[in-house]
Amino acid sequence: xxxxxxxxxxxxxxxxxxxxxxxxxxxxxxxxxxxxxxxxxxxxxxxxxxxxxxxxxxxxxxxxxxxxxxxxxxxxxxxxxxxxxxxxxxxxxxxxxxxxxxxxxxxxxxxxxxxxxxxxxxxxxxxxxxxxxxxxxxxxxxxxxxxxxxxxxxxxxxxxxxxxxxxxxxxxxxxxxxxxxxxxxxxxxxxxxxxxxxxxxxxxxxxxxxxxxxxxxxxxxxxxxxxxxxxxxxxxxxxxxxxxxxxxxxxxxxxxxxxxxxxxxxxxxxxxxxxxxxxxxxxxxxxxxxxxxxxxxxxxxxxxxxxxxxxxxxxxxxxxxxxxxxxxxxxxxxxxxxxxxxxxxxxxxxxxxxxxxxxxxxxxxxxxxxxxxxxxxxxxxxxxxxxxxxxxxxxxx
Numbered sequence: 001x002x003x004x005x006x007x008x009x010x011x012x013x014x015x016x017x018x019x020x021x022x023x024x025x026x027x028x029x030x031x032x033x034x035x036x037x038x039x040x041x042x043x044x045x046x047x048x049x050x051x052x053x054x055x056x057x058x059x060x061x062x063x064x065x066x067x068x069x070x071x072x073x074x075x076x077x078x079x080x081x082x083x084x085x086x087x088x089x090x091x092x093x094x095x096x097x098x099x100x101x102x103x104x105x106x107x108x109x110x111x112x113x114x115x116x117x118x119x120x121x122x123x124x125x126x127x128x129x130x131x132x133x134x135x136x137x138x139x140x141x142x143x144x145x146x147x148x149x150x151x152x153x154x155x156x157x158x159x160x161x162x163x164x165x166x167x168x169x170x171x172x173x174x175x176x177x178x179x180x181x182x183x184x185x186x187x188x189x190x191x192x193x194x195x196x197x198x199x200x201x202x203x204x205x206x207x208x209x210x211x212x213x214x215x216x217x218x219x220x221x222x223x224x225x226x227x228x229x230x231x232x233x234x235x236x237x238x239x240x241x242x243x244x245x246x247x248x249x250x251x252x253x254x255x256x257x258x259x260x261x262x263x264x265x266x267x268x269x270x271x272x273x274x275x276x277x278x279x280x281x282x283x284x285x286x287x288x289x290x291x292x293x294x295x296x297x298x299x300x301x302x303x304x305x306x307x308x309x310x311x312x313x314x315x316x317x318x319x320x321x322x323x324x325x326x327x328x329x330x331x332x333x334x335x336x337x338x339x340x341x342x343x344x345x346x347x348x349x350x351x352x353x354x355x356x357x358x359x360x361x362x363x364x365x366x367x368x369x370x371x372x373x374x375x376x377x378x379x380x381x382x383x384x385x386x387x388x389x390x391x392x393x394x395x396x397x
Contacts, residue, residue: 012058017132018065020049020057029057033065034130035072080123083174085115088165111161118145119162121237125313128169134179138162140319142182143342144236192334193346199229205325216293220305221321223290227304228344230282231263232366235341238268240311240318245299250277261287265367274367349377354387 008022008029017034032046045068049060093108122141128134141162145155159181169175206222209215228235242263250260261283265274278287291297294306308314322341326332332339345366352362353373363370 010054010058012062012065015062015065017044017130018061020054020061027052029054029061031057031061031064033068035068078127078129080126080128081120084128084165084169085120085123087172088168089115091168092164114158114161115165119158121312125310125316128175131175131177131179134175136319136323137316138179138181139338139340140236140316143340192337192339193343193350194331194339196229196347196351198329198331199225199344199347201329201331202322202325205329206321209325218321219293221318223293224304224318225322225341225344226282226286227290228341229348230278230286231276232348232362232368233265233276233345234268234367235344237311237315238265240302240304240315242303243299244297244301244303247303259283268367271367276365276367346377349373353378 003024005022005024008020010020012018012020015033018031019033020029020031022029026048028051029049030046031049032044035045047064049057049064051057051060089108089112092111096106096108119141122137122144123134126133126137142155142159145158150158163178163181166175166178166181170178203222203225206218206225210218210222224239227233228239233239242265246264246266248262248264250262252258252260258280260280261278263276263278265276266272268274290303294301297303297306302308302311305314319341323332326339349362349366352365353359359370359373363373366373
């Protein structure tokens with residue numbers, strides 16, 4: 001049986017799913033990439049590149065990918081809710097209704113409510129035919145569940161519903177294979193933060209990508225990253241919902257020449273209203289760039305990406321670009337763990353604590369509790385232990 005030689009596999013990051021490789025029966029390289037099951041039975045297109053030279057193979061693979069994707073006929077837009085979720089709940093609710101037991105009769109309805117109230121938004125606009133995109137959506141959901149301080153029992157219920165939904169979709173032939181479903185042990189693993197120097201590398205690369213491609217999108221992703229690292233925002237859709245009327249400036253009488261940038265957030269995960277202030281460096285050096293990028297903005301316009309209406313789809317795009325750039329720089333993994341955008345929140349909280357900001361102030365600014373700050377953001381990387389060691393054994397010169 002023909003085998004792919006793993007040591008020859010090379011991925012092209014800017015071309016989704018595209019990779020080149022050699023087989024044990026040929027000296028030439030092959031390429032493969034996802035085109036969808038509407039176009040190929042397996043969902044993947046594979047062909048020989050007729051060259052043994054890796055540089056030639058990489059170029060030919062990208063040319064083949066571009067030519068193929070341009071020539072593919074348009075197909076019907078996939079709809080996760082319509083194609084996977086609703087057929088599952090229709091069967092699920094009917095199953096419990098037929099049982100006729102009072103304790104189980106509403107179980108299907110409860111499961112559907114969990115999906116509608118929380119799960120659905122993570123899978124809107126996701127092409128479920130692409131397993132990588134589907135797995136990323138699962139990862140986004142699990143991260144949010146953990147950051148929202150859901151109990152292990154609650155998280156298990158959400159993941160159980162999702163897992164059953166995927167299994168039925170696979171049995172019906174809607175999806176080819178199951179996405180990665182993390183266990184509770186994986187979900188509860190400590191989230192590794194970024195160092196500020198690493199985030200600087202990522203923002204620098206985003207600027208370079210803009211200079212290379214002239215695409216404003218990279219600048220706006222940089223704006224998003226700089227915003228969430230400047231204060232206690234919860235990375236996700238929340239910062240994308242901010243409109244221009246939600247920021248203002250405060251004046252400190254003791255330091256009147258240094259304005260304080262304030263944001264008022266509405267309908268957050270833990271409260272109907274939350275106010276926070278930003279790092280002085282961001283206020284002075286970065287925020288003016290963000291504002292000047294849209295000089296004719298109105299008060300009710302979105303602060304970031306003002307011309308894009310679908311915020312959920314937008315966040316998925318930002319997350320994808322961040323993962324790609326972070327991975328290209330060799331920064332996405334640390335100690336064997338992924339570091340998605342959520343990790344930037346850890347960077348802010350641990351950074352403020354290491355700068356000797358009181359825990360109560362750090363927690364209030366981040367719209368959480370001291371208990372959660374200690375448990376989820378500081379204990380994981382021994383940040384508190386190191387800081388307290390310095391106080392316990394001060395370095396006397």
